[in-house]
Each structure stands twice: as structure tokens, then as C-alpha cells.
Amino acid sequence: MIDKNTYIPFSRRNGIISLPEKETVKDFPDYILAAIRNQSYGFFENVLHGLYINHVTDFHAIKKHIWCYYFNRDLKELENRSGDIIFILEWLADSLHNIRLQWFHKLDILELYINLLNDLLIQDVKDFEKEKFHKAHTEFHKWIGNLNDEFARLHYAYRIVSLQIVEITSPIEIEAVEAAINEGKDSVSTHLMTALQHYSHKLNPNYRNSIKESISAVEVICREITGKDTLGASLNELEKKGIAFNSQLKTGFNNLYNYTNNKDTGIRHALMDDSHIPEQKEALFMLVSCSAFINYLRAIKTKIDSNN
Numbered sequence: 363m364i365d366k367n368t369y370i371p372f373s374r375r376n377g378i379i380s381l382p383e384k385e386t387v388k389d390f391p392d393y394i395l396a397a398i399r400n401q402s403y404g405f406f407e408n409v410l411h412g413l414y415i416n417h418v419t420d421f422h423a424i425k426k427h428i429w430c431y432y433f434n435r436d437l438k439e440l441e442n443r444s445g446d447i448i449f450i451l452e453w454l455a456d457s458l459h460n461i462r463l464q465w466f467h468k469l470d471i472l473e474l475y476i477n478l479l480n481d482l483l484i485q486d487v488k489d490f491e492k493e494k495f496h497k498a499h500t501e502f503h504k505w506i507g508n509l510n511d512e513f514a515r516l517h518y519a520y521r522i523v524s525l526q527i528v529e530i531t532s533p534i535e536i537e538a539v540e541a542a543i544n545e546g547k548d549s550v551s552t553h554l555m556t557a558l559q560h561y562s563h564k565l566n567p568n569y570r571n572s573i574k575e576s577i578s579a580v581e582v583i584c585r586e587i588t589g590k591d592t593l594g595a596s597l598n599e600l601e602k603k604g605i606a607f608n609s610q611l612k613t614g615f616n617n618l619y620n621y622t623n624n625k626d627t628g629i630r631h632a633l634m635d636d637s638h639i640p641e642q643k644e645a646l647f648m649l650v651s652c653s654a655f656i657n658y659l660r661a662i663k664t665k666i667d668s669n670n
Contacts, residue, residue, distance in 0.1 A: 389519075390465035397512040398472070399451050405505040406447050409498050414447060416491070417482070421446040424478040428453070428471055450475045469520065473527045476506070480525055510536075524555065528562035529642070535650045542579075542653035545660060550586075553579035554653060561645050569645035576645075576652040577622040583656050587663050593619040605662055618651060 414421055428450075429440050443449065454468050463471075483499040510521050520527050523536050524543045530536055539558065543551045557575035560568040584596035594616050597607060607615075 390468045393516060394513070394518055395454055395468075397516060398454065398509060401505065401508045401512055402451060405501060406451075409501045410447050413494065413498060418446065420482050420485075424475065424482065425449050427478055428474055432471060432474060469527050473522075473525070476522065477525050524558060526558055526562050528558060530646065530650075535646070538650055538654045538657060542656045545657070550579045550583045550656060553582060554649075554656070557645075557649050557652075561642075561649055567642065567645075569640040569642060572645040573622060573640055573648045576648045577619065580619070580652050580655055580659075583659050583663075587659060587666070600662065603666060605666070615655065618648070618655075622648075 410421075425443075425446050426437065426440065429435050429443075430437055443452075450471070453471055454463075456463065479502065480499075483495055483502055485495075487495050506522050512518075513521055514533075519529055521530050521536055522528075523530055524540050530539070539554070543554045543558070545551075553575045557572045557579065560572035560575060580593060581591070584593055585591060588596040588599035590596040590599050597612055597615065601607060
């Protein structure tokens, strides 16, 4: 069978139609909506519908939350709208009673729906339902993976990472960030989630604070492992424990830390002027690099713990 992600049609192979560039970040084209709908029908009908009978109130609460607290609409208006499972597919389509949804509105409500649905699927349920909910949550993550596959196939600028829609398109970057966030569920993860939120804000991203939170996550895990407050001291302490670092790798880690402490960047200190304003690519680099480094340090910690 043809691989839909790698197959290049005749017209593109022969240069008749050029391969599309990555969609701009200010767009939500119809074919992205179609991809979301096509990947959702089966999940909604085969998985969510099976939970709906015993959890009508929970599903309606998701719909009501978005309607009342995102759109700020009158609850009475909701009574005649689409069902509690498929409503999100209609709300992404175009407009709501003379309110035209812009591209960021659609990404907002998709992201909010994903988070609310995740909360529903991980709630405490009676013993006879636990296995069913666990399977549904597994299918939920498969659904997100399918959406990301379609976004990649269609060269869309966004991916869903740790339940947030962000401008990260590399599978390796996504895996590094998600692993660092999901592995610990501690203050390290909290800093990384905050960094991700600053980075992914669609209208007003804060790249400086994103970088600050990324490096703060590294500081926290270093302190947890070694008791030292700075990265340099932590690396030295790890070497005393028998963990050998390549000298260039160690220098690279220290340079990242020094970059965030440079007064010219205004990341860890008050900014004296606007001589350097961090950009999206810097925030992404720091988020991914710090996430990968945290995964590396956790592996080292596991090794140290197993030797003790």
C-alpha cells in the first residue's frame, strides 16, 4: 500500500505543481479542518460514543465549558446546537451566530477541547470502568498522533505537544520535549510546561520568559541530583561521582547556561536595553536543548541510583 506520508504524486514529481511550503502560522485552511474531521470520526464513534451513555453530563460539561467560558455565550443558546460528541467538528468549521472564527480561535478551541477531553478520560471512575477509560485514553493519544501525522503530511506549521498546539514540526524535537515533561511530573516538568506555554502563545509569545523557564528546569534537576545551585557546579559534582563528560559537551552545556545569564539577553537579569530580543528560533532551540539535557541527566541519575 502507498505510504500517504512519503508518496509524491506525478504532478509534484515532475514539477508541474510545486510542493507547498509550510503553512504560515496565521492560517487554518479548509484542508486542515478536513484532516481533523477525517481523523476524528472513527475515534468519536468507536471510542467516545462507548463512554457517552454513562457520562452524558461529563461530555456536555466539556461543550458547556467552551461555550460559556471561551465564547462567553448565553447557555440558553447552546440547547439547540450539535450533539455532545461531534460538536467540536462543527465549531471548527466557520462561524457561530455571526461571529466569524479567526485562525487562532479555531486553534484555541481545538487545544481547549483536547485538554478538557484528557481531563475527562483520566478522571477517577468505578472499578468496572477503569479498563475502558484506560483504553480510551490510549486511543486518545493515538488520535493526537494521527492529527500530528496529518499536519506533517499537509505541511502545517503546528503540532500538538503535551496537549498544547505549538510551532514545532520535528518529531525528534517533539519527542524530547514530551519525554522531559511527562517523565517526572514534578517541578522540572512545571518549568518546562510554563516554557512551552510562553513559547506557544499564538498572539503574544514571550520567548524571553520561555528561555528562562527552560533553563530553570535544568537548574532544578541539577539541584535534585547534586544539591548544587548552578549548572557548572553540578557538572563538576557529577564528575566527582564518576560520571565522565566529554570536555566539549561540558563546555557546550556551560555556554548555554552562560547565555541565559548574559545581561544583554535580559533572561536572568534586568534588560539594560533592547540590544538583543530573543526570537522564536532561540526559544525553540533552548526548549528542545534543555529538554534533551534533562532527559540525559535523568538517565545519569538512574545510573547513579542503581549503583548505590
